[in-house]
Amino acid sequence: MATVVSYTARPRRTLQALMLAFAVAIGVTAYALVGLGRFQELPDDLLQYGIGAVVLAVVLQLVVTWRAPYADPVILPIALLLNLIGIAVIASVDSAIGLYTSRTTSYADRQELWAVVGIVVCSLVLVGLRDHRILRRYTWIAAVCGAALLLLPMLPFIGSEINGSRIWIKVAGYSFQPAELAKIFFAVFFAGYLVSRRDTLALAGPKVLGIQFPRWADFGPILVAWAFSLAVLVVETDLGTSIMFFGLFVAMLYVATDRLSWLVIGAIMFVPPAIIAVTQVARVRTRLTCWLDPMSSENFDRCRQINNGLFGLANGGISGTGLGEGRPNVVSFAHSDFIYTVIAEEMGMIGAFAVLVLYLVLVERALRAAVGISDGFGTLLAGGLGFVLALQVFVVVGGITRVIPLTGLTLPFLASGGSSLVCNWIVVGILVRLSDAARRPAARQVPGLASSAPAAAPAASASTRAEGAR
Structure with a gap:
């Protein structure tokens, strides 16, 4: 006779509370230093800002303790710290514009409002999404929603072109970037599709020159993803979003099949769109020119943005x-696309690298949840969301530092923008839920015991264990 015995796990909510307090202290101190540095006095709203940051941290702590007690204690503090640092840096941009140009901007105030909205939505995700496996039921609905959101800016009347890219929609005077929300839907779709096709994608199909190609029956969704990335690149002239979506799919393919050949296939498929963009899309061609030689006398004026960004990086020093x-x-x-330049100038190379380390730890925690979770869908979803955060950071920072051509993505949690901030908090909410499932105490069969297991720690189903083993 066998019974189920559960292991006692450490929720580590006290550690999370201490780290949230540390994040609030750093964020509020940074906000105060902006006022002292620019005007030699503390900001007038410092007390309200500090109280608001404390309230948000308490809300996150209570919701996670209530709904996800075994979640990773590091994810939320890092997200909150990045958000607060971003608000402080945006406030520095506002104050500099007001001091040196006599214009008044309120990017920081709006970012504070969107931070509240994002954290409330993150809390609602944790309360409403009790089991991440529910999302697998909506695999194809997520695909349709993601495609609709991605194509929404192409529609007349609501589609809006800003700075040469048609990636925005405007409704009732408010603008929204639907691609930020679409990346979440596509991550759910890719995870649901690949977990059901991972065996055929990994094993079936012909092999040419050592590269495993899929069967035509399995290649359809891959071609659709490629076509969508091409449409975004050519029609919306948005290189960054195109790279993000196709890169997300290829990376999740690699995680699902563990075959390096998929990375090769993905690189080959991205070459034609890249050539089309460089030869046919003037905006992309200009960005390539500014990447290769921005400071020549011929290119200096049209590459002024990237040049000023490089001067700011140099001015920061160590x-x-x-x-x-x-x-x-x-x-x-500087408040949005080039916020990393402001961080490097005012916080130096030390601060710029510290921010990258925070992102690195956040992505590592997402991948740790992917490794520890018991079902294949959760593994792919956590890995996909972690990768899309890493890819956004690489594309933005790489463009500013001229590692790669400049694109139009935003730096998660730091850059000004309501749609980006709220959607990234949704990503954090899903990652917290996935980490709770990965860290929740498992149960095992112990022969010879007659007592029953506690109801609070159910064993994974046989189908779930089998799927996780694959």
């Missing part, structure tokens, strides 16, 4: 000019 003491008003879109 330790930076200090928060609130840089000149972010010189760089176009």
